[in-house]
Amino acid sequence: xxxxxEFPARPMRARAALAAxxxxxxxxxxxxxxxxxxxxxxxxVLHLASLDDIPTLDPAAGYDVDSWMFEQxxxxxxxxxxxxxxxxxxxxxxxxxxxxxxxxxxxxxxRDVRFSNGRAVASADFKYAIERVLDPKTRSKGMEYYRGxxxxxxxxxxxxxSVAGIETPDPWTIxxxxxxxxxxxxxxxxxxxxxxxxxxxxxxxxxDFSRHVVGSGPFMLRQxxxxxxxxxxxxxxxxxxGVPRLDGVVEAIGVNEDLQWFRFETGAxxxxxxxxxxxxxxxxxxxxxxxxxxxxxxxxxxxGMNCQMPPFTDVRVRRAMNYAxxxxxxxxxxxxxxxxxxxxxxxxxxxxxxxxxxxxxDPARARGLLENAGYPHGFTATVWLPADQTMMIxxxxxQQDLALVGVQLKLKPVGFxxxxxxxxxxxxxxxxxxxxxxxxxxxxxxxxxxxxxAQWGANNDSWFYDPRFDALLAxxxxxxxxxxxxxxxxxxxxxxVADPPWVFLYFPVTWQIRQPWVHGLVLNPMRPARLDRVWxxxxxxxx
Amino acid sequence: MLAYVVRRIFFGxxxxxxxxxxxxxxxxxxxxxxxxxxxxxKADPQTLAVIRRQLGLDQPLYIQYARYVDHALxxxxxxxxxxxxxxxxLILSRFPATAILAISAIALSLLLGVAAGALAAAYRDRxxxxxxxxxxxxxxxxxxxxxxxxxxxxxxxxxxxxPLGGFDGPLSLVLPxxxxxxxxAAYYSRILHASLGEALDQDYVRTAIGKGLSRRAAIxxxxxxxxxxxxxxxxxxxxxxxxxxxxxxxxxxxxxxLGRLAFEAVFNLDLPLIMGTVLFSAALxxxxxxxxxxxxxxxxxxxxxxxxRN
Numbered sequence: 001x002x003x004x005x006e007f008p009a010r011p012m013r014a015r016a017a018l019a020a021x022x023x024x025x026x027x028x029x030x031x032x033x034x035x036x037x038x039x040x041x042x043x044x045v046l047h048l049a050s051l052d053d054i055p056t057l058d059p060a061a062g063y064d065v066d067s068w069m070f071e072q073x074x075x076x077x078x079x080x081x082x083x084x085x086x087x088x089x090x091x092x093x094x095x096x097x098x099x100x101x102x103x104x105x106x107x108x109x110x111r112d113v114r115f116s117n118g119r120a121v122a123s124a125d126f127k128y129a130i131e132r133v134l135d136p137k138t139r140s141k142g143m144e145y146y147r148g149x150x151x152x153x154x155x156x157x158x159x160x161x162s163v164a165g166i167e168t169p170d171p172w173t174i175x176x177x178x179x180x181x182x183x184x185x186x187x188x189x190x191x192x193x194x195x196x197x198x199x200x201x202x203x204x205x206x207x208d209f210s211r212h213v214v215g216s217g218p219f220m221l222r223q224x225x226x227x228x229x230x231x232x233x234x235x236x237x238x239x240x241x242g243v244p245r246l247d248g249v250v251e252a253i254g255v256n257e258d259l260q261w262f263r264f265e266t267g268a269x270x271x272x273x274x275x276x277x278x279x280x281x282x283x284x285x286x287x288x289x290x291x292x293x294x295x296x297x298x299x300x301x302x303x304g305m306n307c308q309m310p311p312f313t314d315v316r317v318r319r320a321m322n323y324a325x326x327x328x329x330x331x332x333x334x335x336x337x338x339x340x341x342x343x344x345x346x347x348x349x350x351x352x353x354x355x356x357x358x359x360x361x362d363p364a365r366a367r368g369l370l371e372n373a374g375y376p377h378g379f380t381a382t383v384w385l386p387a388d389q390t391m392m393i394x395x396x397x398x399q400q401d402l403a404l405v406g407v408q409l410k411l412k413p414v415g416f417x418x419x420x421x422x423x424x425x426x427x428x429x430x431x432x433x434x435x436x437x438x439x440x441x442x443x444x445x446x447x448x449x450x451x452x453x454a455q456w457g458a459n460n461d462s463w464f465y466d467p468r469f470d471a472l473l474a475x476x477x478x479x480x481x482x483x484x485x486x487x488x489x490x491x492x493x494x495x496x497v498a499d500p501p502w503v504f505l506y507f508p509v510t511w512q513i514r515q516p517w518v519h520g521l522v523l524n525p526m527r528p529a530r531l532d533r534v535w536x537x538x539x540x541x542x543x
Numbered sequence: 544m545l546a547y548v549v550r551r552i553f554f555g556x557x558x559x560x561x562x563x564x565x566x567x568x569x570x571x572x573x574x575x576x577x578x579x580x581x582x583x584x585k586a587d588p589q590t591l592a593v594i595r596r597q598l599g600l601d602q603p604l605y606i607q608y609a610r611y612v613d614h615a616l617x618x619x620x621x622x623x624x625x626x627x628x629x630x631x632x633l634i635l636s637r638f639p640a641t642a643i644l645a646i647s648a649i650a651l652s653l654l655l656g657v658a659a660g661a662l663a664a665a666y667r668d669r670x671x672x673x674x675x676x677x678x679x680x681x682x683x684x685x686x687x688x689x690x691x692x693x694x695x696x697x698x699x700x701x702x703x704x705x706p707l708g709g710f711d712g713p714l715s716l717v718l719p720x721x722x723x724x725x726x727x728a729a730y731y732s733r734i735l736h737a738s739l740g741e742a743l744d745q746d747y748v749r750t751a752i753g754k755g756l757s758r759r760a761a762i763x764x765x766x767x768x769x770x771x772x773x774x775x776x777x778x779x780x781x782x783x784x785x786x787x788x789x790x791x792x793x794x795x796x797x798x799x800x801l802g803r804l805a806f807e808a809v810f811n812l813d814l815p816l817i818m819g820t821v822l823f824s825a826a827l828x829x830x831x832x833x834x835x836x837x838x839x840x841x842x843x844x845x846x847x848x849x850x851x852r853n
Contacts, residue, residue, distance in 0.1 A: 052807065055625050136593045144587045156593075207627055226628075226636050227799030228710055252709060254797045258692065259708045262700045268707060415812065421576045458587050 043247040044536050046518070047269045049255035053227055058210040059195040060133050063141035068192050069528035073232060073249070075195035075215035078107050078126060078174070079186060083530055084522040086298075086350070086441035088186055092121060092196065092216070092239075102181040102480045107189075109172040113239045115198045116220045122171035125196040131155060131163055132202070133193050142193030145439075148185065150177045181478035183485070187440030218244040218532045227254050245520065245535040267540065270515045276390075279335040282513065294511045295523040296348045298438035300341060300446065302502035303383070303398065304423070304462040309430045311381075316373035318500050322359035324366035324405045325398055331506050333397050334390065341504035343497045344446050348507075348525040351443040351486035353493060358504055366405045378406020383431040384422065387413035391433055394505075423461040434461060435508075438526055443489035448473050451496055464501035515539065548833070555829035562825040563615070563818065567608050570814045580812035581624045598624070611818065620822070621815035623808075630819035633804060637788075638823075640710050641800035644792075645785035647716055648723035653778060655724065656731025657771070663732060664739035664770075665762055675732065682729035691722040691795035708797030719796040723789060727781060731774055738773050742766035768842065775842065779835030786831070787824035 039045050056062045059071045072080070078093040090096075093107040113121040130149070133140040134156050146152055150165030165177040178185060188194065201214045213221050216239070219232035232249040255263065257275040264272035274282050274292070282288045305312040305321060312318055327340035342358030345351060370378060383398075385391045392413060399409040409431070414422070423429045438445050449455060452473055453465045469492050476488035497504070512529075514521055517539035523529050578594040595601050599610065614621060620630035663675040698718055699707040706715045742748060743766050751761045788802025801820060808816035 053626075056627060058627070061627055136597055139581065139594050139597050141582050141590070143593070144590050147589075207622065210627060225799070226626075226633065227640075227803060252797065254794075254799055254803060255708060256794055256797070259695065259795070259797055262695060262707045266700065266703065266707065415810070418812075420579050424579075455587075 039248055044245065045248045045250055046246050046271070046531060046534060046536065047250050047252070048271055049252040049260045049263060049269045051254065051256050051260075053253050054224070054230055054251075056210045057213045057221065057224070059129070059192040059197060059215075060138050060140045060142065061210065062192060065528055070230065070232070070251075071192040071195065072217070072527065073219040073531060074213055074217045074221060075192060075197070076113065076121070076217050077192065077195045078109070078189050080190050081524060081527055083533070084524060086348075086524075086526055088190060091190075092126075096186070098183075098186070098480070100480070102183040102185070102478065103178045105176045105178075105185055105189075107174050107176075109174070110239060111172055113216050114237055115196075115201075115214050115216045116235050116237065117198065117201065117214050118237075119198060119200075120171075121196050121216050123168040123174035124171065125198065126174050126194065127163070127166045127168050128199045129197050130166060130194055132197070134163065140193065142191060145188040145191060145193065148178050148180060148182050150179045152179075181480075183478070183480040184440060184442045184444060187442065191439065219249060222248070229253055240532070244532045246531060249531060264513065264515070267515065270518050270536070271521070272513050274511050274513055276335055279337075279511070283335075288513065291516060292511055292513050293521070293523050294509055295525050296339060296346065296507055296509050298346050298349050298441060298526045299435055299508050300344060300346050301338070301433075301435040301505045301508060302341070303505060304429075304432045304434050304502050305500075306427070306430050306463055307465070307501050308463045309427050311373065311375060311379055312430060314373045315499050316369045317375065319359070320366040320369035320373070320405065321402070321407070322366075322500050322503050323362040323369065324407065325401045325503050325505070326361040327504075327506055328361065329401070330394055330397055333393055334506075334508075337509045337511060338506035339509065341506050343493050343504055344451070344502075345443055345489075345493055346438075346507040349438060349443065349446070350441050350482065351489050353490045356490075356494065356497060358497065359500070363401075363405050370405060370407075375406070378402075378408065380408040380410065381431050382410045382412050383433065384412045384414055384419055384429050385433040386416045386419055395433060398503075424457055426457070426463065429461075432461065441526060443486065443493070444473070444477060447489055447492055447496070448477070451501060462501035464496070464499075466495055466499060469495045548837075551833050551836070555826075555833065558829055559822065559825055560612075563612065563822055564608070566818055566821045567611065568604075570817055571604055571607075577624060577812060577814050580814075615822070620819035623813050623816045625811045625813045625816075630815050633816065634801065634819055634823050637799060637801045637804045640798060641786060641788050641793075641802065643716065644719055644723070644789070644798060644800060645782060647720040648727070648785055649778060649782045651720055651724035652727035652731060652781075653774075655728035656774070657735060659728065659732035660735025660739060660774075661762060661767065663736040664743060664766075665758065667736075667740055667743075672736075675736075679729035679732050682725045683733075685726065687722055687726065687789075688791045688795050690725065691719070691792055694718045694722055695795065708795075710797075710799050715796075719792050719798055722792050722795070723785065727778075731778065734774055734777060735770060738770040739766055742770040772839065772842065775838055776835055779831050779838065780828075783828040783831030786827045788820075 050066060052066055054066050054070055055064055056067050057070055057074060059075050062068055062071055076092045078091060079088045079096065080091040081087065082089045092109055092113050094110045096105065096107040098105050109121070109123055115121060130146050132138050133142045134146055134152050136156060143156070149163055151160055151163045152165065154160040155163045165179070167175040167177070169175065176185065196216060198214050201212065202209050205212045211224060218235055218238045220235045222233045223229065223231040230251045230253060234244055234247050238244065252269070257273055260269065260272045261275050261278055263269045282292065303321070303325070305318050307313060331338040331340055339347065343353065343356045345353065370376065383395060385395050392411070395411050399411065402409050419432065423432050436446060436450055449459050451460055451464045451469065453470050456463060472488050472492040476485050476492070479485040479488070510523065512523065517537045519535050519537060520533045521529060576591070577598065577600060578591045581594050581598070582590050599607060611621065618631060622628065623630055623633060626633065659675050659679070663672045666672045695707060695718060698705045705718050709715050739762070743762070748761050748766050751765050752758060788800050788805055790802040790806045792798065793800045793803045804816070805820040808820055
């Protein structure tokens with residue numbers, strides 16, 4: 001066949017294909033995205049941005065900063081933390097009492113609180129919320145916090161229709177009876193897991209409740225487009241008069257740190273994290289520095305050592321590791337956004353021990369300890385760490401420090417889930433980078449959870465065990481008097497520091513920057529900042 | 544023709560079954576407990592045991608796989624462990640954004656690539672050809688995340704002509720499209736330059752020019768239709784890749800597409816979402832391959848589909 005015969009037809013086909021493509025493109029481009037809901041002119045709308053999508057808005061399911069930030073805007077708990085601190089203040093509960101032995105807690109509810117669907121909030125809604133968390137079908141990450149309520153185990157196992165230890169004698173009273181003393185139980189009720197949810201709405205939407213949340217908090221969900229944006233609007237019937245001061249909050253989703261910064265510079269968002277690359281510039285620029293906010297969070301970063309794996313079975317080696325690593329240099333590596341750690345408990349935590357000296361940088365002493373332990377030429381070890389850029393930089397700094405005392409580190413970056421899984425297996429991971437963020441402001445949340453014998457195979461990832469340490473924890477746990485309680489925990493912490501299962505690295509400091517027109521924002525050391533009392537002064541719209 | 548299409552669809556289904564089996568196996572043999580991914584770092588062993596039972600992770604692997612396939616055949620790809628939403632719904636909600644970006648990027652890269660390739664071939668071994676070669680090599684070597692960031696800083700931050708990322712209207716499409724298209728266009732231009740150069744040396748083109756046809760007409764009407772076939776193959780596969788999502792570009796531009804969804808799924812070890820996105824991407828590649836073959840026959844009637852074995 002003569003190919004030329006066919007040719008004239010093809011440009012036509014090509015043109016047709018191009019035209020079709022152009023049409024499809026134009027059509028699709030016109031439909032790109034969905035317009036954000038229009039707030040009336042002059043409305044007080046706070047614009048935020050985040051990289052990750054919000055995992056969930058269902059308080060029974062969420063257990064991360066992003067989910068909690070929005071859950072605490074949509075839902076109310078019986079009690080909550082004050083805006084800037086970790087003292088418990090009333091939320092829906094007007095008052096509460098605890099029995100002297102910390103086994104019975106009674107809460108009296110306000111009578112003027114309504115869900116945004118109009119129904120009054122009653123004590124039964126709190127009981128339902130906690131039963132929902134305890135129900136295995138919900139797969140809640142919070143179930144462990146409420147297992148101490150009498151009858152919780154029977155309910156979770158299907159042997160009872162309700163939790164016997166939660167009583168609702170009238171719509172405005174709820175009583176929790178615990179199977180053992182737990183003075184910090186009220187803190188567990190301040191977690192979003194225990195927020196009131198309307199049973200009828202959960203029943204209607206089932207697992208999709210997260211997309212149709214109804215709460216009694218200061219804001220209501222208006223729009224949530226996965227990967228794009230989440231929009232909250234003011235709840236006009238919120239029980240605190242004059243709150244919230246904002247008409248809405250718009251969170252752009254999927255915006256990486258650099259893009260957040262660009263948007264902040266153009267005024268398109270009102271609050272932003274500060275990317276490491278621009279942090280020095282921000283600190284040197286007085287105009288920008290004046291807009292920054294910082295807070296020491298209740299978090300500890302550490303290098304865990306497996307106390308069951310040689311050479312870390314020898315306390316001299318573990319002490320040598322602590323002396324060999326320069327924590328000040330580590331903090332410098334992260335732009336000074338941290339405080340060198342002196343022990344397990346961070347400085348913002350009640351019960352913190354300011355007199356604890358920890359391990360200063362002393363490589364000569366580290367070499368001496370290694371020599372005494374039978375490692376005059378050091379040793380080689382593999383350190384597991386989450387595969388993330390900051391962790392790699394920190395690990396390289398630690399690698400350099402340890403090389404000076406003869407310890408050669410091999411870095412093994414892995415995904416977070418595999419890392420977590422591996423460190424929970426006995427005698428598997430010799431060294432690992434990790435950290436812990438407080439769930440509630442009590443030393444038990446660090447010492448009990450991370451270092452007690454009961455947590456082997458769970459959160460005690462360094463497989464640490466000291467019977468004196470465990471005995472002190474057992475003595476401290478039921479005590480309601482903070483002074484006696486904290487004294488025992490301080491003593492326990494001194495044992496853990498003298499026989500260190502970790503290299504105590506640093507306590508992170510969170511920095512944020514706000515636009516000059518944002519007012520009333522306060523950072524909290526343990527929870528995402530609440531936006532109820534934030535307001536905006538007049539400002540130019542972003543171009 | 545119909546028999547060919549039916550046969551290809553049949554083999555496509557086998558590929559999909561294989562992809563699902565391999566993904567499922569890889570996902571479940573990695574040393575990580577999905578229950579930990581669901582419950583978070585702080586969960587106690589009791590909570591993990593409850594969640595394993597709830598998710599059916601305590602069942603033998605083959606039962607878990609059989610159940611997955613059964614549900615998948617009914618259009619149910621399961622529920623995301625982390626988001627607790629239907630995977631099918633999540634994928635479908637992200638696909639339009641990806642499709643729009645893929646269509647615009649492939650259209651622009653073909654437009655620029657064909658134009659540059661044709662020009663370079665027409666002016667072979669002359670200054671323009673050399674300049675186009677330098678430009679193409681530069682663009683091919685430029686990392687997408689870097690080019691994207693530069694375009695954002697230039698077009699979004701300083702000039703403020705385009706939005707700083709996001710998916711809000713036609714203007715937001717410009718910078719991510721350019722980011723994806725410039726590199727591909729450069730690559731396409733080099734492929735077309737080579738194949739067009741070869742075609743221009745063929746007797747039928749020389750004959751056409753000898754008979755008095757202009758060089759431009761000889762290139763466009765005689766050489767180009769034959770030279771463009773390799774480009775169709777590559778662009779077809781590229782298009783399938785674009786439809787499966789482009790993680791870096793989507794991340795740089797805050798584009799809510801499939802690539803970021805898949806990345807988040809892998810990062811969170813969200814197995815149902817990993818499986819769903821892989822299967823969906825595999826289906827797109829199979830479909831794109833089939834379409835490319837059909838397009839081949841449409842562009843060049845000398846190609847007879849399914850006749851190879853005779």
